[in-house]
Amino acid sequence: MPILCEPGPTAVEMLSGIDGEVRRADNLAAAAKLLDGDPNETLVIIGPRAVTGDALAFAASLRLARPAVGVIMARRDIDVTLLMRALQSGVRDVVQVGDDAAMAAACRRSYEVTRRMLAPPTDDESAQGQIVTVFGAKGGCGKTALAVNIGVALAMQGVGRVCVVDLDLAFGDVAISVQLDPLRTILDALPMAGHLDESGAASLLTRYQPGLEMLLAPVTPGDAEKIPPRLVGELLAVLRRMYDFVIIDTPAQLSEHVLTAMDVSSHLVLLTTPDVTALKSLRVSLEMLDMLSYPRQIRSIVVNRADSKVGLSAEQVRKVVRSNIAAHIPSSRAVPISVNKGVPLVLASPAHPVSQSVLKFVQQHLLTSPIRRPAEGRSRGRRRVA
Numbered sequence: 140m141p142i143l144c145e146p147g148p149t150a151v152e153m154l155s156g157i158d159g160e161v162r163r164a165d166n167l168a169a170a171a172k173l174l175d176g177d178p179n180e181t182l183v184i185i186g187p188r189a190v191t192g193d194a195l196a197f198a199a200s201l202r203l204a205r206p207a208v209g210v211i212m213a214r215r216d217i218d219v220t221l222l223m224r225a226l227q228s229g230v231r232d233v234v235q236v237g238d239d240a241a242m243a244a245a246c247r248r249s250y251e252v253t254r255r256m257l258a259p260p261t262d263d264e265s266a267q268g269q270i271v272t273v274f275g276a277k278g279g280c281g282k283t284a285l286a287v288n289i290g291v292a293l294a295m296q297g298v299g300r301v302c303v304v305d306l307d308l309a310f311g312d313v314a315i316s317v318q319l320d321p322l323r324t325i326l327d328a329l330p331m332a333g334h335l336d337e338s339g340a341a342s343l344l345t346r347y348q349p350g351l352e353m354l355l356a357p358v359t360p361g362d363a364e365k366i367p368p369r370l371v372g373e374l375l376a377v378l379r380r381m382y383d384f385v386i387i388d389t390p391a392q393l394s395e396h397v398l399t400a401m402d403v404s405s406h407l408v409l410l411t412t413p414d415v416t417a418l419k420s421l422r423v424s425l426e427m428l429d430m431l432s433y434p435r436q437i438r439s440i441v442v443n444r445a446d447s448k449v450g451l452s453a454e455q456v457r458k459v460v461r462s463n464i465a466a467h468i469p470s471s472r473a474v475p476i477s478v479n480k481g482v483p484l485v486l487a488s489p490a491h492p493v494s495q496s497v498l499k500f501v502q503q504h505l506l507t508s509p510i511r512r513p514a515e516g517r518s519r520g521r522r523r524v525a
């Protein structure tokens with residue numbers, strides 16, 4: 140039964156957006172007391188009466204003490220600064236007072252995040268993290284920007300440990316886009332091939348922030364060829380035991396390395412921009428994925444720079460790819476600026492429309508969908524075709 144921290148008539152106004160019964164607390168201290176008395180509680184909704192700074196401090200301390208408890212804030216006025224501070228304090232959502240549909244959706248999402256955090260592993264498979272491959276057959280369509288921002292967004296949502304893997308082995312630019320020194324890269328895995336374990340894999344990683352690590356691409360393009368696709372499979376098998384989410388950035392070709400990653404992915408994010416050449420590449424890729432028997436239900440199509448002035452409309456895009464679009468990410472100069480600064484936009488400005496669309500995609504498609512496992516025997520099917 141969620142705790143609603145709000146005295147008086149506003150609380151009554153807010154109740155219609157919250158499913159089922161609610162326990163009311165007049166202030167944050169009372170809410171903290173209710174929480175202390177109930178170790179099973181998983182949701183606190185903080186109404187507009189609580190002073191913003193106090194509410195954020197409450198959320199930040201709860202994130203450490205009881206990370207499974209979600210905090211949703213309801214405010215009369217929501218602005219960019221508030222959203223940014225809220226997300227950084229670990230608040231899962233900020234909702235306008237009176238927007239019942241948004242409140243209901245925020246509660247559902249928070250329960251789902253908690254459920255995933257608390258779900259006991261029932262067998263070996265479910266103890267493993269999810270692998271998300273971000274692919275787009277056209278260079279420059281935004282794969283790296285999206286993969287890095289998805290990684291940051293997942294880490295911000297407090298879903299556990301996240302690893303971003305740069306599988307653009309020849310021209311990887313994850314390191315440069317977040318200003319990490321590629322002192323260790325995938326290339327250093329070569330001597331461990333065939334007997335890679337968790338401590339070996341850990342020695343290859345570069346920490347970006349607590350809970351978010353990166354496996355960087357080799358610095359010299361020629362080194363890409365030294366890495367056998369088999370090693371990628373071995374690495375991912377180890378990383379998925381160590382991380383809740385492994386996000387893979389890719390080159391613009393369905394190389395054997397990329398297909399190896401797709402074989403073990405629970406989610407494929409297929410990226411395009413709304414122009415004819417990128418869409419043609421996406422269509423070809425989708426047909427290839429069909430041919431290689433990658434299930435359609437693990438794919439999400441994302442249109443980047445969706446509002447581009449010269450671009451095709453959402454409907455035209457949908458027709459060409461013959462599939463629903465999971466997310467539209469707007470075009471903004473803030474993206475290249477953030478890359479040049481080396482700080483992903485979702486981290487620097489979580490309230491920016493680009494960040495918001497990434498966060499929404501993550502919440503709606505990566506966090507709330509049931510865990511999907513790669514189909515049995517898919518890789519065998521693929522190799523027969525290849």
Ligand SMILES: Nc1ncnc2c1ncn2[C@@H]1O[C@H](COP(=O)(O)OP(=O)(O)O)[C@@H](O)[C@H]1O
Pocket residue numbers: 275277278279280281282283284285443444468469470471472473474475476478493
């Ligand atoms: N939504 C966007 N709005 C504006 N520029 C973008 C957007 N997404 C990506 N970019 C820019 O486009 C360029 C290519 O993006 P990048 O992620 O490197 O593509 P890829 O990895 O697919 O080659 C970069 O300069 C990046 O900053």
Ligand SMILES: [Mg+2]
Pocket residue numbers: 282283284307312388389
């Ligand atoms: Mg790239």
